[in-house]
Amino acid sequence: MNNMKETIRSVSVELFFKKGYFATSxxxxxxxxxxQKASIYHHYASKEELLFSILKGTMDDLTDCLKASLAGSDDVEQQMRAAVRSHVRFHLERQKETFIANSELRGLTSEHHKIIVQKRNEYERIFQNLIHEGSEKGVFSRGDVKILSYAILTLCTAGATWFKPDGRLSIEEIAAIYDGFIISGLKQSV
Amino acid sequence: MNNMKETIRSVSVELFFKKGYFATSxxxxxxxxxxQKASIYHHYASKEELLFSILKGTMDDLTDCLKASLAGSDDVEQQMRAAVRSHVRFHLERQKETFIANSELRGLTSEHHKIIVQKRNEYERIFQNLIHEGSEKGVFSRGDVKILSYAILTLCTAGATWFKPDGRLSIEEIAAIYDGFIISGLKQSV
DNA sequence: AAAATTCTACCGACCGGACGTTAGGGAAAC
DNA sequence: GTTTCCCTAACGTCCGGTCGGTAGAATTTT
Known part of the structure; x- marks a missing residue:
């Protein structure tokens, strides 16, 4: 694929991940x-638009992944497990993009910022609905839905901070650990 | 206290938190x-040193807090609970500083970066030792110590991202939720 | 105790450089 | 022959940091 626009995107992801958006010129x-740097502007209108397009694409893919993972089952606990695993997988498989999506929101204009935050809120709501449904049905113990959803999401999201693709554990192993940890936390048998 | 150095520090914390280190001039x-901006340099040698002094002070206080919280008990589970609560409390009480400490590491020179990372590693090791001890004694179920410690720490750390001091829940309530969530996750009765 | 010196805290003006962005041109592809 | 794609060159701006200086407090010398 000799697509320069795609090259610019992937090089940007690499650099934004390694050095940060503001530190990358x-x-x-x-x-x-x-x-040459002027040539960038043939493909993207501005540096900020480049960032935005990365974040938007990532968020859209993330949500698509989650929705696909939920389609397989009707059982709340199974769905939550699937959701957690989908979330972990996506964040580790596409570590660089998700890391950027969680750390470089400040580089966006306020309109673009609003759009990304809205997408994130929609994503979070899916988890919140699962928690709510689970505790209604008695599968999970009752607790503060928002706090719990933040806990679950940030837990996995943070994985993108320290994950090393060639480390001791595979993505599936990590997903399994988080899955168990979260489900038992939600059931709160202690 | 008419201490200008202290004023510069606190104004910087405020701005770094709100706009980010690089976006703050x-x-x-x-x-x-x-x-005048020239006067800043009477108190701090550079912008980076200002950032470093904030991060270093915060990390030192954080570790002191944790150590103090452990002194009260010998029981592993009680110590873990105390540790989690100390961690959560510190991150919510000093939200702005801890947020900066977790997001602006990239602004540091490599030597300063190394120092802060080392402090963070020492802090993490305390949690890892607790997990290890707990699973040795059969209080916690066995699991990957590193992953679990990251899970615990990032979970609470992320609280500094969304916490609103005048929100629905108090710091103690949030600390209690995390405490329960984490302990049951560590026991893994599921 | 007065005079001389040093130190503290700050200011206004400025510098070199980097950065995002634009203008305009040229070659090649369609 | 128009569009695509990339080039060279330059522009304006802003930023971290420096310099020389000043007013006054504190300290030392005489």
Missing amino acids: ISDIANGCGI | ISDIANGCGI
Whole structure:
């Protein structure tokens, strides 16, 4: 694929992940692509738009993944397990993008910021609904839905901070650990 | 206290929290202090040193807090509960500083970065030792110590991201929720 | 106790450089 | 022959940091 726009995107992801959005200059990106920095502007209107397009695409894919993972079952506990695993998998498989999506929101204009936050809220609501449904049905113990959802999500999200693809544990192993940890936390048998 | 150095520090914390380290200029800080930007350099050698001094102080206080909270008991489970609560409390009470400490590491020189990471590692090791001891004694079920420690820490740390001091729940209530969630996750009765 | 010196805290002006972005041109593809 | 894609060159702005200086408090010398 000789698609320069795609190259710019992936080089940006790499650099934003490694050095951060503000510390990455347009020259850095152009350099990584082997072109001049002015040429970037043929594909993206601004640095901020480049960031936004990365974040938007990532958030959309994330939500799609989650929805697909829920389709397999009607059981709340099974759905929660599937959701957690989907969440973990996505964040570790696409570690760099999700890391950026969670750390570089400040680089966005306020309109773009609003759009991303809204997408994130929709995503969170799916988890909150699962928690709510689970505690209604007595599968999970009752607790503060919002706090619990934040707990679950940030727990996995943070995985993107320290995960090393060639580390001791595979993505599936980590997903299983989190799955067990979270389900037992939700059941709160203690 | 008419200490300008202290004022600069607290204004910086405020701005770094609100806008981020890179998006905050020395002029912004000086403005917030009611002085000229050149005067900042009378108190701090550079912008980076200002950031470093905030992070170092925060990390030292954090570790002190944790150690103090452990002194009260010999029981592993009670110590873990105390540790979690100390961790949560600190992160919510000093939300702005801890948020910065977890998001602005990239602003540091590599030597300063190394120092902060080392402090964080020492802090984490205390939790890892507790998990290890607990699973040795059969209080907790066996699991990957590192992953579990990351899970516990990032869970609470992330609280500093969304916590609103005047929100529905008090710090103690949130600490109690996390305490229960984590302990049951560690016991893994599921 | 007065004079001389040093120190503290700050200011206004400025510098070099980096950065995001734009203008305009040229070659090649369609 | 128009569109696509990338180039060279430059522009304006902002930022971290420096410099020389000043007013006054504190300290030392005489």
